[in-house]
Amino acid sequence: MYVHAPRRVCAEDCEASCVAVGQSLNTRGVMVCEPDIDPSILIHRDPRAWEELLGWRCVEAFLERAREVGVRDLPGLVDYSFSAPSTMWILLAGVEFVGSYASCWEDYVRRRRVGMGARTPFPRVEVGAELDVDIRISPAYLLLPFDDVKRSWQRNAPTLVKYIPEIPTALDPHFYISKFFPPQLRALSARGYVWVANTKSRGRRNAPLAEWLYWLNTRRMPHIDIMLGKFEPRSPIDMIVAKDCGGASAGCRQNKRRLKCLHSAGV
Amino acid sequence: MTEATNVEAVRRWLAERGAVWTERWGPPPQGIYALRDMHPPSHAEDACRQGLPLVYIAAVDRNGLYYIFGDVAWTPQLEKICKAVTFVVETKPLREGLNAIVKFVAKTRHLPWVSFRPEVLRLAGICDEVRIECEPREAWKKMVEAAKSKIKNKTEAAGGGRTVPEAEEAGGGSPEGPGQVGAKTANRLVYVGGVGDGGGKSLDHVGGASGQILHAEMRRDRGDGGSGGGARGGLDPAAVAAVLKAVERCLGREAVERLTACLYV
Numbered sequence: 001m002y003v004h005a006p007r008r009v010c011a012e013d014c015e016a017s018c019v020a021v022g023q024s025l026n027t028r029g030v031m032v033c034e035p036d037i038d039p040s041i042l043i044h045r046d047p048r049a050w051e052e053l054l055g056w057r058c059v060e061a062f063l064e065r066a067r068e069v070g071v072r073d074l075p076g077l078v079d080y081s082f083s084a085p086s087t088m089w090i091l092l093a094g095v096e097f098v099g100s101y102a103s104c105w106e107d108y109v110r111r112r113r114v115g116m117g118a119r120t121p122f123p124r125v126e127v128g129a130e131l132d133v134d135i136r137i138s139p140a141y142l143l144l145p146f147d148d149v150k151r152s153w154q155r156n157a158p159t160l161v162k163y164i165p166e167i168p169t170a171l172d173p174h175f176y177i178s179k180f181f182p183p184q185l186r187a188l189s190a191r192g193y194v195w196v197a198n199t200k201s202r203g204r205r206n207a208p209l210a211e212w213l214y215w216l217n218t219r220r221m222p223h224i225d226i227m228l229g230k231f232e233p234r235s236p237i238d239m240i241v242a243k244d245c246g247g248a249s250a251g252c253r254q255n256k257r258r259l260k261c262l263h264s265a266g267v
Numbered sequence: 268m269t270e271a272t273n274v275e276a277v278r279r280w281l282a283e284r285g286a287v288w289t290e291r292w293g294p295p296p297q298g299i300y301a302l303r304d305m306h307p308p309s310h311a312e313d314a315c316r317q318g319l320p321l322v323y324i325a326a327v328d329r330n331g332l333y334y335i336f337g338d339v340a341w342t343p344q345l346e347k348i349c350k351a352v353t354f355v356v357e358t359k360p361l362r363e364g365l366n367a368i369v370k371f372v373a374k375t376r377h378l379p380w381v382s383f384r385p386e387v388l389r390l391a392g393i394c395d396e397v398r399i400e401c402e403p404r405e406a407w408k409k410m411v412e413a414a415k416s417k418i419k420n421k422t423e424a425a426g427g428g429r430t431v432p433e434a435e436e437a438g439g440g441s442p443e444g445p446g447q448v449g450a451k452t453a454n455r456l457v458y459v460g461g462v463g464d465g466g467g468k469s470l471d472h473v474g475g476a477s478g479q480i481l482h483a484e485m486r487r488d489r490g491d492g493g494s495g496g497g498a499r500g501g502l503d504p505a506a507v508a509a510v511l512k513a514v515e516r517c518l519g520r521e522a523v524e525r526l527t528a529c530l531y532v
């Protein structure tokens with residue numbers, strides 16, 4: 001395990017949140033992790049992003065738990081998480097989170113709550129197109145067991161549920177959703193994710209649909225790729241994201257970040 | 268689990284398995300219920316009035332998280348009329364421990380895998396053993412539809428006096444182009460169908476995400492010239508072998524034996 005000589009930050013009599021620098025355990029022996037990203041990284045299939053945004057302390061803490069189900073290393077952990085996102089709240093139950101994203105992770109792991117909306121701060125562009133689609137849920141919602149949030153899927157992503165009524169959140173959701181996702185919607189990604197995000201459906205922007213398309217095409221979450229400068233544009237209009245929204249982080253506090261991105265994009 | 272005999276059965280099984288466990292007379296702890304659709308508490312009342320205890324197995328992992336196996340979700344209203352016994356079993360490592368308990372409960376309660384929460388099945392490694400059981404129903408429906416149409420096509424082809432491989436080669440049921448015929452024989456699983464495409468589109472199965480087994484297609488070297496011939500009732504032996512191989516992979520050895528017995532007896 002990942003325990004080094006401790007250099008105490010807090011006093012000996014500090015409470016449970018006391019963390020020793022250089023340790024992955026707190027005073028109660030609970031694994032501690034300080035992520036720089038929201039839990040949607042669990043469906044982001046890029047081990048380097050995990051290293052970079054979670055750091056080895058989190059990765060070690062996660063691995064410590066995942067070894068119980070046969071996971072050996074970081075790529076194995078990324079694969080397991082990607083293929084069984086809704087099991088991760090169980091696997092991470094023993095991990096303690098600290099830092100600015102702690103509340104997002106605590107919400108997910110302890111209270112089984114994940115924000116439904118899109119994470120990605122797609123810039124606003126007038127595209128003048130309307131789509132007959134109703135998907136208001138981000139792929140990040142796959143982190144919750146489908147049985148527990150079935151009604152939310154039915155209400156907020158009827159287009160998706162129509163094609164795949166039972167979303168297999170514990171078994172390769174990417175594989176099955178790719179198979180059953182309406183091809184006519186999938187084809188829209190050729191026009192650019194920003195274009196899709198700025199189309200309207202019943203007065204709403206289709207940012208969640210753009211996230212789904214990006215995730216289906218790349219197996220990665222767009223907001224994380226944007227943070228790391230790895231966003232893959234599909235058309236010239238997507239260059240706005242790469243140019244102006246790079247570095248804008250995303251997570252639980254989406255609105256604040258969206259404004260930041262819009263401001264910097266000047267649109 | 269409501270029968271008194273089950274208490275003894277659980278004790279015996281745990282002892283045989285050499286598990287670390289404690290038996291507590293009382294309701295189960297807070298945790299994740301492993302069964303998907305549990306009986307409402309009212310269903311347990313009759314058994315409780317007869318004095319039978321509700322039996323729970325609570326698998327506990329190293330972080331103190333409980334995975335509860337039982338027929339009825341415990342509620343305070345049951346406290347007055349029911350007695351309960353909880354076997355708290357240590358699961359180290361989690362996967363093996365859960366796997367054994369899930370199988371024990373499925374076997375003793377005659378439950379199909381679909382009765383369990385997918386998350387628990389996945390953590391227990393059941394989905395790796397019998398992947399098809401964890402797949403979404405939509406995938407099953409498509410498999411059944413595609414299998415039906417395939418059988419229909421084959422029946423029609425056989426009715427026309429052709430063997431199955433010949434019919435496939437000639438009939439265009441295969442998604443392969445002629446240029447892909449390679450090795451002497453290559454058994455290949457093909458997914459047929461898909462939402463919105465009318466079932467006519469064929470997609471190759473990728474990445475080991477299996478289960479969508481509709482038929483095991485047998486390709487042969489065009490140079491071997493053999494007609495294949497049906498071993499029994501027009502079935503091509505190589506095709507049968509491929510199907511059996513696929514069945515073994517997806518459903519286990521037992522299913523193969525049963526299918527073989529059914530085909531050849």
